[in-house]
Structure formats: structure tokens, C-alpha cells
Amino acid sequence: MAAKISTKSALIVFLAVLSISQCCYGKLEFGSYKETCPNVENIVFKVVKEGFIKDPSVAPAMIRLYFHDCFSNGCDASLLLDGTSSEKKATPNLSVRGYELLDDIKTALENDCHGVVSCADIIALATRDLVTLASGEKTRYEIPTGRLDGRESTALSVDLPSPQLSVSQTAAMFAKRKLSVDDMVLLLGGHTIGVAHCSFIKDRLYNFKNTNKPDPSMDPKLVQELRGKCPEKSSTDGIINLDQDFSSSNIVDVSFYKQINSSRGILQIDQELANDGMTKKMVTDLAKGNDFLARFGQAMVNLGSVGVKDEQNGEIRRSCRSCNNLFCTK
Ligand code: HEM
Ligand SMILES: *[C@@H]1O[C@H](CO)[C@@H](O)[C@H](O)[C@H]1NC(C)=O
Ligand SMILES: *[C@@H]1O[C@H](CO)[C@@H](O)[C@H](O)[C@H]1NC(C)=O
Numbered sequence: 001m002a003a004k005i006s007t008k009s010a011l012i013v014f015l016a017v018l019s020i021s022q023c024c025y026g027k028l029e030f031g032s033y034k035e036t037c038p039n040v041e042n043i044v045f046k047v048v049k050e051g052f053i054k055d056p057s058v059a060p061a062m063i064r065l066y067f068h069d070c071f072s073n074g075c076d077a078s079l080l081l082d083g084t085s086s087e088k089k090a091t092p093n094l095s096v097r098g099y100e101l102l103d104d105i106k107t108a109l110e111n112d113c114h115g116v117v118s119c120a121d122i123i124a125l126a127t128r129d130l131v132t133l134a135s136g137e138k139t140r141y142e143i144p145t146g147r148l149d150g151r152e153s154t155a156l157s158v159d160l161p162s163p164q165l166s167v168s169q170t171a172a173m174f175a176k177r178k179l180s181v182d183d184m185v186l187l188l189g190g191h192t193i194g195v196a197h198c199s200f201i202k203d204r205l206y207n208f209k210n211t212n213k214p215d216p217s218m219d220p221k222l223v224q225e226l227r228g229k230c231p232e233k234s235s236t237d238g239i240i241n242l243d244q245d246f247s248s249s250n251i252v253d254v255s256f257y258k259q260i261n262s263s264r265g266i267l268q269i270d271q272e273l274a275n276d277g278m279t280k281k282m283v284t285d286l287a288k289g290n291d292f293l294a295r296f297g298q299a300m301v302n303l304g305s306v307g308v309k310d311e312q313n314g315e316i317r318r319s320c321r322s323c324n325n326l327f328c329t330k
Helices: 003-025 040-054 058-071 085-088 094-112 119-134 165-175 179-192 202-206 218-230 255-261 268-275 280-288 292-303
Strands: 195-197 237-243
Touching: 040 058, 040 094, 040 119, 040 237, 058 179, 058 292, 094 119, 119 218, 119 292, 165 179, 165 195, 165 268, 179 255, 179 268, 179 292, 237 255, 255 268, 255 280, 268 280
Parallel strands: none
Antiparallel strands: 195 237
């Protein structure tokens, strides 16, 4: 009897959790600002395009920022609360440009429709536009809006995957956010653009899993090339392209899959995608097909529904750098 009750109540809890999680996905809709800020997408695109022309590396920076924001505590712009604005301005690193572009977009939108568009939606729209621009305008996905900005910024990096995790460990982290293995394989295609610091791959070049040898899954020619760019003993942390096809390192395209299919992946997790039984077939399919761009767009939309906030725990921030309430956690 007791066992029966607990199975029943477990089922009820399960269904309750299911309905809660479904409630918030449903909040996003296409064109949610069509009454309140009809020009939002044109305004965002205009400011983004100016930023991209000035500095195309804002594309990989923003794509990564979108991933980190959505993965840590949901797509709620909580990442933008981190630190003070002066620190961000003073730090000359790659992500900084992302923050400044977001401020420019927020300012332009506040002029046109004050207090209407959330910073979380600005990130999602700007990222979509940068994917379009960095693909040479070969692709454009529609992305639903209606996200609210979070009121707290939790310890950020804690819940982000490390490049040394296995495919199944990484898949488990995606599953926790209701993202499938296919989503994971497609989203890691984000590594078709941008750069990584040598420190993330030194183990693969010199001492893989304490063997004193390079990672056997990396093309030996690539090992040689990368050793030149990332010397074992160096006082500075160099940077290398994530897409080693130099003709498309800065272009969002399918070449990432061709690279990993030829043992030329940069991060350990990138290469594992091509070698692990769970993901191998999808990688070879993507490497030869040309539907990557459309599928990547759909996966980016899926990523954009993770942990969306509602009126209870979210708001439309006046400034993307701080929440409206004095007492919000920072
Ligand atoms: C298992 C998941 C992932 C891991 C372990 C991972 C890891 C990394 C690492 C270590 C870097 C280099 C950072 C640096 O040296 O500063 C990087 C860069 C990057 N990642 Fe990922 N990443 C993952 C998933 C994703 C996803 C899902 C996306 C986007 C959809 C993404 C987009 C990027 C981009 C665009 C860059 C280049 C940033 C730039 O050039 O400024 N990553 N990633
Ligand atoms: C990059 O900027 C962030 C945000 O301001 C900062 O926390 C981080 O320390 C900076 N990283 C480097 C390598 O300067
Ligand atoms: C992927 O790798 C396999 C095995 O090395 C090879 O036969 C195939 O041609 C590669 N596909 C592409 C599109 O590069």
C-alpha cells in the first residue's frame, strides 16, 4: 500500500515538474514585440552590422556569450551582471566587445521603445544576426522572443563543460537542459569560428593523459603545426583558430565537421565527437552534407529556450549591466 502511494505521488511530482518545465518554453513566441516594439529586429540588425564591420571577431565572442549565458542558469542575461562595467571596459579581452555591442543595441532600443526589450532577447537576436553575417549571409534563422532578464548572477563557470569531458559526460550536461545529443553535435559546430587559447590544448600537444606523448587522435601534421604556435614553455598564452581550414576560419560553415572528420579538431571534445560511437555517424553525415546551416539555426533556437525566466523571477532590465532592484544579487 505504502509503495503504491509513493509510486503514485512520484508520478504526480513527475507530472508537475513536467508541466512547470513546459510552461516556460511556451512563453517564447515569434514576433513577441510586434505590438510593443515593431522595429526591434531591424534596429538590432543595424547596430550589429555596424559592430561586425568594425570588428568581425565580435561574432564568435557573441556566439560563445549566448552559449555561456543560456547554459549557466538559463538565457536570462545574468552573464552581463558579472563584475562592474568599468572592469569590463578596462579588460582588453575577446568577450569585452560583446558587452559593448550589447550596450549599443540596448541604447538604440531604449530610444525607440523605452523599457520594452529584454537584454536576454537582445543577446539572442544579436547572436542570430552575427551568425547570419559571419556565414556571409548564407543563412538566417527565425528566433522566438519574450525572455525576461534574471535578477541574479550565480557563480558562472561552475556549470560549463570542460573540453576534457567525454562525449557522454558532455551529453549529460546538455540533457540536463533538455538539449539532445543532436543539439549538442550541432551546437559544437559553433567552433567553426573563433579562437582558443593554447592552454586549453597543451595537454593534447605534449602530454596527453600523462603519456608524455601527443593525443594519438590528432593528425601528427597538425600536432607539428600547433606546437609551432603553442610552444611547450612559453610565458604567454597564444591563440589558435578553432577551425583549422584557414580559408574559412572566420566563416560559419560546415568545415568544422570536415576538420574533425580528418582528425584535425582543436579541442579534445571536438575531436571526440568524430570518434565516439554516439556521435560519429552524425559527424560524417554533416561533413558531407550541406544542411548544416539550417540545422545549426534550429539548435541555436533550442539553446535559446533553456531556463527562460517568468514574471516571478525575471524583469526587463533598464541597463543590461545591472538589475532594476537595488537588492538583487550580484
Ligand atoms: C561541450 C561544450 C563546449 C566546450 C567544452 C567549449 C569549450 C570552449 C573553449 C575551451 C574555448 C576557447 C576559449 C578561450 O580560449 O578563450 C571555446 C571557444 C568558443 N566556443 Fe566553445 N565550448 C563548448 C560549446 C560551445 C557551444 C555550444 C558554442 C556555441 C553554440 C560554442 C562557441 C564557441 C565559440 C564561438 C568560441 C570562440 C570564442 C572567440 O573566438 O572569442 N562553444 N569553447
Ligand atoms: C576577460 O574579461 C572578463 C570580464 O570582464 C574578466 O573577468 C576576465 O578576467 C578577462 N580575462 C582575461 C584573460 O583578461
Ligand atoms: C570522413 O572520413 C572518412 C574516413 O576517413 C572518409 O572516408 C570520408 O571521405 C570523410 N568525409 C569527408 C566529407 O571528408
